[in-house]
Amino acid sequence: QVQLQESGPGLVKSSETLSLTCTVSGGSISGYSWSWIRQSPGKGLEWIGYIKSTGSTNYNPSLKSRLILSLDTSKNQFSLKLSSVTTADTALYYCARDGDFFYYWGQGTLVTVTS
């Protein structure tokens, strides 16, 4: 059974960079695409972007200028870096396996941006 687990700081200061990692267990990261999705009361569910196991990426245009996704196949992990954060980036961040739709999700990690 594939399992995903997000990790990273729960508090980030405004204007700094938000960094999260998703660790995949129960299956290989290779051969699949992997997404980040966030959820906030104001914006609902928002797809952030995906990275394929080849390293190619597809970002939501609303975040593209601030976003970098990467992966480490040796650790079966993929990561998100979102720069210049504001309080609007406060959300519950999920990682998920991307098959266009999302069957496997992490439990989510709450990131609060402080001003």
Place this chain on the structure above:
Amino acid sequence: EIVLTQSPGTVSLSPGERVTLSCRASQSVSSSYLAWYQQKPGQAPRLLIYGASSRATGIPDRFSGSGSGTDFTLTITRLEPEDFAMYFCQQYDTSPRTFGQGTKVEIK
């Protein structure tokens, strides 16, 4: 981007009742690239339906999806106590993938 509008915002029903949830797209979703999710408090969304009408693994047959183009529906034929939750639609026809704002199915 494709905007998905779900209705109603909230519906109050009793166990055993039937419910139909709507998801309307701002432009046609080709090849029925639409999914439905259920989310309970403190949990990640759970995939119910993909391809507009295909049930995901392990989803009971009281859940069904239909529709095409811009209008899609999720029907729960007989509500069980565990079905009271939030429901979201998601399109994966065009990038960026987008979600509807959700419908809350609450106990009357």
